[in-house]
Amino acid sequence: MNEKEFKRLYEGVFEPLINQEQFEILKHTQKVTHFCGGSKDMDDLVNKGLMQYAGKKSFVPDPYYKLTAEGRKLLRNMLPRADK
Secondary structure, eight states: OOHHHHHHHHTTTTTTTOOHHHHHHHHHHHHHSOEEOOOHHHHHHHHTTSEEEEEEETTEEEEEEEEOHHHHHHHHHHHHHHHO
16 A cells, blocks of 8 residues: 555544554554564554564564554554555
């Protein structure tokens, strides 16, 4: 999904809550259960309660994150729109 399509689908619905990159992080994390690596977008997702810190692996310097119940709920509400 490109940025224009994302805005068309979610303008006025979820756009103030998350941006397209954050949406992609949530979708990816749902598929793989954990997301490795931090960023400003990840910090925003954690601060919004959509992702949470899940620890580190000894062989990887970056932190791991996982979806919260609120993150899963948001995806359930957004994904049907994206699939149409």
